[in-house]
Amino acid sequence: MDKLLRTLILLFVLVMAACRQPEATPTPSVNLTLDIAYEPAPPVVGAVTLVVTVLDAAGTAVDGATVAVRGDMAHAGMTSMDGQTDESENGVYRIPFEWTMGGDWILTVTVTLPDGTSVVQAFNATIGS
Amino acid sequence: MNAQVSPAARRDVLRLPLLGRALKWRWGRLLLQVPLLALALLLVYDGFTGSALAAQNLATVLPWVHYRGVIVLALLLAGNLFCMGCPFTLPRTLAKRLSSRGPRFPRLLRNKWLALANLLLLFFVYEWLDLWASPLLTAWLIVTYFVAAFALEALFSESPFCKYVCPLGTFNFVYSALSPLQITTRSHDVCRTCVGKECLNGSYSAAPLIVIDQIGGDGQPTATHTNGPRGTLGCGTQLFVPQIKSNMDCIFCLDCVRACPHDNVALAGRAPGAELTRADALPKRWDMTLLLVALAFLGVVNAFGMVPPVYDLLQSIGQPLVALGWNAAAAEALGLLLVLLGGGVALPALLTLAAASLSRALGQNALALRETAAAFAPAFVPVGLGIWAAHYSFHFLVGFWTVIPVFQKFLADHGATITPDWSWGGVTDMALVGLVQGAALLAGFAASGYLAQRTAMRLYRRRAPLAMLPWLALILLLALAALWIFSLPMEMRGNVLFG
Ligand code: SF4
């Protein structure tokens, strides 16, 4: 019995260890550098502007892309928030957004270039109430 | 045999036309267990393979938003339905069949200390590892549950997991005191003449044999039944039906119902909280007393873990340690431990002792300190559930429909042509949520106050108004602390020392 029990437990742990969580950020096909800033800073609950800066590998500003932001709270069971823009100036995209609640947020920023390629990157933000 | 059926047993759920049949059916428990097992496996699978974001994974949304809300509702409307359908006990039943009779669970551990320690451990891990934010770790928690239940069942002859170990079960045991259903006998006379006591002993036997079970007035057997490999196990948590006075330790498995050859067990309706008004319903032990009181305090501590002041507190404990070269996770662990042990154990223990001594002095009664504390401990059950319900209803209401897009996403990730509709939310009217929370707190507080007053009347008679004051003060303190916390913004932050 002991042996059977141990084998079963071992098997279970092995099977579970074999499953892996996929990377949250897929490897980008293009090399872009994303940066995010908040207005007002530090971020507080309410209507805000997210300022996303997009640079290419050489460090030059990238315009003409579409930048979409999805905000999820770290806690399960909270509704997500979305924001998007395709207007920019010198690689700076200003996106109207709303923090509905104070706490830990995870922003998933998706930059889609005119040729359809996209880059996804996640940022953490702590919002004061 | 026309034994007198007790009045309580006239409101027997098991006698209802369809439901009764289903519940008493040999495989009746599987009707709940199999779907819940499938759900648990789905959660584990999504937790291990799905999105790392808690808001987008079934493994975090269902346990931390829906499970906790549903559990409180089930306890208030029916009884310990989660334990009844508990999926963790399914592989356990397998273990029971596999294992030869093991030793009994160590006597030293046959009390609620271990269960209380496990509750603290669960709350600690929940806060320290931010389980509410991690599908992967929540999945591991579920796996740990399965392994622990299976292993304990395989090793020991009784079912120690539910009674002495499981923190979820312990929560349900305490608050099923407020449930409207309870296991009881249909007739005490039948039990008195019952030879086999199968409700506890079980009617399972490897070799079938005939048992003459009941001797009638004329000395002739009036009921016979067969013990066989198809027989039923007796009560796994070792409750003896004719002696049951509360829902404590009852997992609603209904094994006793199936095992009783005289069809003498009822799942009867009763006044919710009836057992809390009875002096003899619970053992007068320190472990039980502290469990009832501490769980109410832990409700406050757990809610405190989500509001801004706790982050300041943890930082003021952690920051100096980090400055001393501690690693941030260790510093946070120590801070959390201090908050949990201080607010969830030391404080309730000291305040209970103080209140008991004070009411003994004021009531001028010779009752021992332990018995005084044990007499008033049940009064903390309603206010405790009120606090838990106020907290859980926040997540439950605000996140009620969020499971829909998460499930849609799960399907989409596995090949279905469906686009998750993330606009599904829940109650957005915070005034309404606040109203529900306030009502839960107030109801709990009022019921607790009533119980404390009733107990004081029983113990102290004329001196009751004075002697109950320390307990009323304690209950008021708990309710006010909870009210203060729920009036603050919920921030639900993770690693405060890294931020
Ligand atoms: S409940 Fe049934 S098995 Fe248990 S003592 Fe009574 S008659 Fe016997």
Ligand code: SF4
């Ligand atoms: S067998 Fe024990 S735990 Fe199960 S329903 Fe009966 S009394 Fe409750």
Ligand SMILES: [Cu+2]
């Ligand atoms: Cu919470």
